[in-house]
Amino acid sequence: MRLHDDLIAEDIGAYLEAHEQKSLLRFITCGSVDDGKSTLIGRLLYDSKMIFEDQLATLEADSKKVGTQGDSIDFALLVDGLAAEREQGITIDVAYRFFATQKRKFIVADTPGHEQYTRNMATGASTADAAILMIDARKGILTQTRRHSIIATLLGIRHLVLAINKMDLVGYEQSVYDAIVADYQAFAEVLPGKLDIVPIPISALAGTNITERSPETPWYAGPSLMDYLETVEIAKEAETLPLRMPVQWVNRPNLDFRGFSGQIASGRVRPGDRIRSLPSGRETTITRIVTASGDLDEAVAGQSITLTFADEIDTSRGDVIAAATQPPEVSDQFQVKLLWMSEQPLLPGRRYFLKSGTRTVSATVNAPKHGIDVNTMADTAARTLELNQIGVTTIALEQPIPFDPYTDNRLTGSFILIDRQTNDTVALGLIDFSLRRAANIHWQALDITREALAEQKNQQATVLWFTGLSGSGKSTIANALQKRLYAMGRHTFILDGDNVRHGLNRDLGFTDADRVENIRRVSNVARLMTDAGLIVLVSFISPFRAERQMARALMAEGEFIEIHVDTPLDVAEQRDVKGLYKKARAGEIRNFTGIDSPYEPPLNPELRINTVGQSAEDAAEEILKFLAWRGVFEI
Amino acid sequence: MLYSIGKDSAVMLHLAIKAFYPSRPPFPLLHVDTGWKFREMITFRDRKVKELGLELLVHINEDGVREGVGPFSHGSAYHTDVMKTAGLKQALDKYGFDAAFGGARRDEEKSRAKERIISVRTAGHRWDPKRQRPEIWNLYNTRLQKGESLRAFPLSNWTELDIWQYIRRENIELVPLYFAAPRPVVDWNGTMIMLDDDRVPPDIAVQATTKSVRFRTLGCYPLTGAVESTATTLDDVIQEILLTTTSERQGRAIDKDQAASMEKKKQEGYF
Numbered sequence: 036m037r038l039h040d041d042l043i044a045e046d047i048g049a050y051l052e053a054h055e056q057k058s059l060l061r062f063i064t065c066g067s068v069d070d071g072k073s074t075l076i077g078r079l080l081y082d083s084k085m086i087f088e089d090q091l092a093t094l095e096a097d098s099k100k101v102g103t104q105g106d107s108i109d110f111a112l113l114v115d116g117l118a119a120e121r122e123q124g125i126t127i128d129v130a131y132r133f134f135a136t137q138k139r140k141f142i143v144a145d146t147p148g149h150e151q152y153t154r155n156m157a158t159g160a161s162t163a164d165a166a167i168l169m170i171d172a173r174k175g176i177l178t179q180t181r182r183h184s185i186i187a188t189l190l191g192i193r194h195l196v197l198a199i200n201k202m203d204l205v206g207y208e209q210s211v212y213d214a215i216v217a218d219y220q221a222f223a224e225v226l227p228g229k230l231d232i233v234p235i236p237i238s239a240l241a242g243t244n245i246t247e248r249s250p251e252t253p254w255y256a257g258p259s260l261m262d263y264l265e266t267v268e269i270a271k272e273a274e275t276l277p278l279r280m281p282v283q284w285v286n287r288p289n290l291d292f293r294g295f296s297g298q299i300a301s302g303r304v305r306p307g308d309r310i311r312s313l314p315s316g317r318e319t320t321i322t323r324i325v326t327a328s329g330d331l332d333e334a335v336a337g338q339s340i341t342l343t344f345a346d347e348i349d350t351s352r353g354d355v356i357a358a359a360t361q362p363p364e365v366s367d368q369f370q371v372k373l374l375w376m377s378e379q380p381l382l383p384g385r386r387y388f389l390k391s392g393t394r395t396v397s398a399t400v401n402a403p404k405h406g407i408d409v410n411t412m413a414d415t416a417a418r419t420l421e422l423n424q425i426g427v428t429t430i431a432l433e434q435p436i437p438f439d440p441y442t443d444n445r446l447t448g449s450f451i452l453i454d455r456q457t458n459d460t461v462a463l464g465l466i467d468f469s470l471r472r473a474a475n476i477h478w479q480a481l482d483i484t485r486e487a488l489a490e491q492k493n494q495q496a497t498v499l500w501f502t503g504l505s506g507s508g509k510s511t512i513a514n515a516l517q518k519r520l521y522a523m524g525r526h527t528f529i530l531d532g533d534n535v536r537h538g539l540n541r542d543l544g545f546t547d548a549d550r551v552e553n554i555r556r557v558s559n560v561a562r563l564m565t566d567a568g569l570i571v572l573v574s575f576i577s578p579f580r581a582e583r584q585m586a587r588a589l590m591a592e593g594e595f596i597e598i599h600v601d602t603p604l605d606v607a608e609q610r611d612v613k614g615l616y617k618k619a620r621a622g623e624i625r626n627f628t629g630i631d632s633p634y635e636p637p638l639n640p641e642l643r644i645n646t647v648g649q650s651a652e653d654a655a656e657e658i659l660k661f662l663a664w665r666g667v668f669e670i
Numbered sequence: 671m672l673y674s675i676g677k678d679s680a681v682m683l684h685l686a687i688k689a690f691y692p693s694r695p696p697f698p699l700l701h702v703d704t705g706w707k708f709r710e711m712i713t714f715r716d717r718k719v720k721e722l723g724l725e726l727l728v729h730i731n732e733d734g735v736r737e738g739v740g741p742f743s744h745g746s747a748y749h750t751d752v753m754k755t756a757g758l759k760q761a762l763d764k765y766g767f768d769a770a771f772g773g774a775r776r777d778e779e780k781s782r783a784k785e786r787i788i789s790v791r792t793a794g795h796r797w798d799p800k801r802q803r804p805e806i807w808n809l810y811n812t813r814l815q816k817g818e819s820l821r822a823f824p825l826s827n828w829t830e831l832d833i834w835q836y837i838r839r840e841n842i843e844l845v846p847l848y849f850a851a852p853r854p855v856v857d858w859n860g861t862m863i864m865l866d867d868d869r870v871p872p873d874i875a876v877q878a879t880t881k882s883v884r885f886r887t888l889g890c891y892p893l894t895g896a897v898e899s900t901a902t903t904l905d906d907v908i909q910e911i912l913l914t915t916t917s918e919r920q921g922r923a924i925d926k927d928q929a930a931s932m933e934k935k936k937q938e939g940y941f
Contacts, residue, residue, distance in 0.1 A: 043909060043912045043913060044909070047908060047909040047912075048905055051835055051838060051905075051908065054831070054835065055835060055839070129784065130776075130783040130784050131783055131826075131827065132777075132783065133777045133827070133829045135829075135831070142827060154804050157804070157806065158804040158806050161806040161807045162808075284690075286690070286693050287693070288692045288693040294692075296689070325691070325692065326688065326691065327687060327688040339688075341691070341692075376804055388813070390809050390811065391809070445807065449806070449809065450809065451809045451811060453811055453813055457815075458811070458813040458814065458815060459803060460803045460804050460806075460811045463804070463806045
């Protein structure tokens with residue numbers, strides 16, 4: 036690290052303290068294969084005196100052996116680290132290089148130019164503040180230039196340097212430079228976000244306009260490349276955003292201490308701050324910011340800390356600690372942009388793992404709404420996404436996650452998809468927005484409870500579960516009861532085989548397994564309706580005790596009323612309103628309850644209704660009285 | 671956590687202690703000994719681990735010990751392959767670790783510059799540079815197939831200067847070998863090595879002289895080149911490093927064995 040800085044020799048302590056204060060700029064170089072990226076980076080390292088004598092000796096030897104510059108140094112050899120790359124002369128993977136000047140420290144990701152390595156470029160871009168787009172002055176704007184511009188800006192890079200390279204090969208002609216700049220600016224109209232685009236005419240090989248302005252381009256008045264990199268303002272944007280800290284680990288050294296460890300993704304935090312833990316939506320106050328070097332008065336984005344809470348609220352790995360006044364949304368369905376990074380194309384409808392922050396959940400990816408043409412940003416038709424393709428689609432998660440749109444927050448709006456079989460990282464994703472706001476329910480649940488929703492309707496949420504043979508009179512009684520309830524101003528809904536099997540459960544048949552699934556779905560729908568405060572009349576044969584028990588277990592305590600419509604088989608068969616018994620007896624319908632499939636009568640139903648010698652209206656009246664007695668409502 | 675006793679290991683361990691505070695790091699340290707480490711390193715290791723109250727696992731390749739493998743008798747390449755690379759694989763298999771932290775940095779060497787922070791190794795601990803998972807933002811994919819393991823390199827983006835600066839800021843204790851002192855040294859195959867014990871062949875040992883030297887990296891003593899120096903304080907050492915004209919790994923014999931040697935070693939499972 037041969038930094039030519041007199042301070043090193045004079046006062047090493049002062050030098051180190053100054054170095055510690057230098058800001059860090061992360062940037063990427065991207066462009067087409069022969070545009071000279073690696074040469075540029077080699078040049079930057081060389082000119083900032085970052086190359087040691089032993090490295091230089093190796094470089095000189097290698098340059099003569101495999102170099103493309105005759106007896107001159109081939110800077111590209113300094114950077115292309117892998118043996119395969121040196122042989123083929125291409126950069127296949129992202130390589131990170133580090134250098135520092137008197138003003139700044141730099142991490143540069145040298146990203147591959149080949150189209151088949153677009154994903155590697157995106158990798159480099161995801162953590163960069165600026166991008167250097169290499170353009171060969173002889174060739175102008177190419178497909179790759181456009182694609183890389185779009186990927187870089189989609190991933191949130193706002194500072195673009197247009198490094199128009201190999202100016203020495205076009206005689207340092209201003210007209211060539213101007214034409215390329217004009218071309219690019221016309222294209223840049225389609226790029227997302229507010230961009231800072233700075234064109235610089237350079238020659239990486241000759242060193243033109245790299246560290247200082249060169250006499251070869253007297254017509255150029257802008258900064259040298261190094262000047263620009265040293266001075267470009269990187270807004271500490273993350274610190275100004277609302278607090279977000281994904282919990283990495285619950286820190287419990289002993290019974291007296293419970294802290295939440297993680298790295299602050301955005302914002303700042305102080306003891307006394309009100310926070311909300313998501314997705315639970317619980318709020319509490321920060322008591323301490325614990326670190327090994329002592330408690331802190333304040334911590335900001337980028338710091339790794341342990342927080343303690345005033346209240347014992349349920350928070351675990353994967354949850355997000357956020358500013359109570361500006362919490363992220365919580366949702367399980369999103370519109371997203373995906374960049375596909377696997378040779379195996381997207382399989383719409385397939386389940387992948389989704390990792391966002393410190394949380395991994397199961398996700399189903401739907402067919403793309405459309406693709407994005409990386410040359411024009413225009414929408415294209417797409418049924419799937421292939422390697423290196425970008426598209427817009429929707430995803431559904433098994434559990435809701437806290438998030439911000441990517442354009443608001445790079446760390447809480449991003450995710451990766453992982454193949455469940457191969458464990459490969461198959462896509463990167465940017466969240467556009469949620470399709471429904473599970474979030475709002477979660478935190479408003481603190482105010483508007485299910486009890487409040489029932490109270491608003493002046494009733495108690497209840498499931499009336501009518502079970503009995505086909506033709507026993509379940510639906511007739513339920514209909515009669517609903518009319519009475521409606522007339523009384525009660526809020527009700529009927530779920531029966533007919534309305535559910537036509538839509539929600541139309542994929543189910545009548546095998547035992549399908550019947551179980553049928554009941555499981557119906558029970559869950561009924562449960563949601565009770566959460567909404569409704570009186571739900573479920574009219575299903577539901578022949579198995581176990582499934583009725585499952586439905587009962589799903590409901591809140593006391594909200595499940597099992598009504599056995601107890602009509603003997605011979606009576607039901609005699610009625611045979613829909614002619615089904617006849618068909619079953621004839622063998623035209625299989626698995627028919629009571630004929631070739633068993634019916635298990637309830638042992639202790641809340642109510643048993645005898646339909647022999649009693650009309651449906653009388654039965655409804657009987658149930659009504661029972662409900663009033665139970666306190667479901669007042670008559 | 672792989673613990674090699676060197677300065678990068680010291681920094682990594684310090685970070686782990688800070689990260690888990692007030693708990694202790696919930697994993698043991700693993701030192702793959704080759705039988706040829708500087709004696710001062712071993713003394714330092716044992717004292718440090720005791721002070722911190724951490725669990726230390728030490729593994730040495732017993733097959734190599736039985737064969738009497740050593741750098742003088744077998745050469746640096748074979749010694750490193752048996753005692754370091756094979757020893758490490760043995761240790762990881764023996765304890766069944768599916769993840770191991772290492773202190774490697776991308777600025778050390780060209781093929782390291784392309785290594786991921788989370789690097790997946792096959793059942794045979796091999797590294798395939800063409801099948802690396804993309805690492806986007808700070809989202810690391812740590813899922814493994816049966817038999818696979820991963821190496822995690824938390825210091826990937828640190829430079830040598832960052833390491834020294836952090837040691838200085840956090841007051842991290844180092845093995846005294848990093849600081850200049852009069853030591854018996856001798857030239858062996860162009861590298862100035864220290865006579866750390868009586869296993870140096872007599873014909874070489876006899877030429878030893880005492881010089882004021884220090885070490886930039888620490889490994890097996892016959893394979894680690896000393897540099898002449900009078901830097902006895904941390905600031906002096908950092909100053910010398912910043913003014914030097916050769917790279918850190920220049921003192922390492924193994925990097926020069928063959929072109930692209932580190933990449934090849936890594937593919938074979940070297941850390």
